[in-house]
Amino acid sequence: MRISSRRLGVYTIALVFAIVMNFTVPRLMPGTPVDAMIAQLGSRATPAAIEAIKARFGAVDAPIATQFVDYLKGLATLDLGVSVKYYPQTVVAVLSRSALWTAFLVVTAILFSLLVGVTLGAVAAWRRGGRFDTIVSPLSVVMIAVPPVIIALTTLFLFGVSLRWFPVGYAYDPSLDPGLNFAFVGSVFFHAIMPVLTLSPYLIGEFQTTMRSSMISVLGEDYVTMGRAKGLTSMTVMFGYGARNAMLPVLTNLALMLGAVFGGSIVTEIVFNYPGLGLTLFTASVARDYPVIQGQLLMMTMATLGANLLVDIIYGLVDPRLREAAQ
Incomplete structure (x- = not known):
């Protein structure tokens, strides 16, 4: 799938603007x-x-x-220079260490939310007007409206402090040596449960509402009627014919939400003391560490632009109409 020169121009302008703003914004601080x-x-x-x-x-x-x-x-x-806060470490070393944790957290939250949100949206559309739809759809609107910081603090106090079901901070048990072993990997996933649950409600709500709207329009298509006429099971028609063709708007919405996801990860990492880019940005801001701030903001901007470009490419691959238009 080819990307139009106009689209690439938009990405180039956005990148140049991000470079200038990444240099300017930190220097506006006293x-x-x-x-x-x-x-x-x-x-x-x-x-x-x-x-x-x-x-x-x-x-x-x-x-x-x-x-x-x-x-x-x-x-x-x-x-990108040398960090002031973490001297004598370089900015690349500081950010590369933090970026791995943020990438793990964001990707895990997106995959989990995509699975749950798409499934709930498809079922709500299939049973629109029923009890399931009347409960799930309004709940999704509430999940979108609640700020991540409220969810993070509530989750931390309830499950971490009061019930003590999950650890209240960091990415793994400090007593363990990092490595590809069951104890360390299990500790990483266990420590990521609360941060992922904090990021997921907004994403699940967005995916559910988008999928429901798209699915309702798809269910009126002839190929869905044909699937029903063949005597296929409801699950086959719902997911094989309906949900599969209703996914395109969800992909578009995912690209638009990436900025909000990274913004939510900053708050989440600060609340849970998670050693990702968000916590690094916070500590660098307090220390007026311009090199780290510039590098971190630029990295998140490039990640967002790159993810949007990837979504554009995937969108063209799954939608034959766009492939024909490009040709």
Whole structure:
């Protein structure tokens, strides 16, 4: 499936805009990383220590034009600089470690929510007007409306603090050595249950409402009537004929929701102390760590644009009409 030049142009403009904003937004905050590091030293901030800090991180106090040129040079060479908060680690090292956890959390939540939301939407459309539909559909609207921070705090207090069913923080048991073994992998999934359950309600609600609307329109098509006339089972007609052809709007909605998913993951990771990009962004913001903030925002922007591009490609592959239009 070919992507039109106009569509690629939109992605290019969005990427350029993101690069400029990623450079500009962190510098709108009061203070600089150098000031923050000097303040942390307190009484230990001797003239020699201050000069050493300025010599190592003086670039953040350079003129804006100089900083922007250095920023573009770093992007061209994939050198995002050295972290102020996690010195002497590089920004790439810090973000690559955090990105793996965020990717695991977001992908797990999307797959789980897609399975549940699509199934609920298909059944609600098949039984529209019935008891199942009258319960599930309004509940989905409520799930969309509740902010992730409310769900995160409620989940943390109820299942983590009060009932103590799940751990209240981090990505795995610190007493375990990371590795491909059952104990470590099981601990990772166990610690991810509450963060995933926090991200999922919004996604499930969106998938359910989109799938229900699309499914209702598909159920009136001739091929669905033909499937029923053949004497096929309700499950076969519902999922094999109806849900399969009603998935296209769900894919489109998924692409539109990716920004909200990453935004929700930031809040979720902060509440559960989950070592992903969201928690890294929070700690970097407090420390005025411009290199990490820039790199993290750029990474999430590129991930969102890349995922949207992937959805466009998949959409063209599953919809024959788009393939014919491209040809």
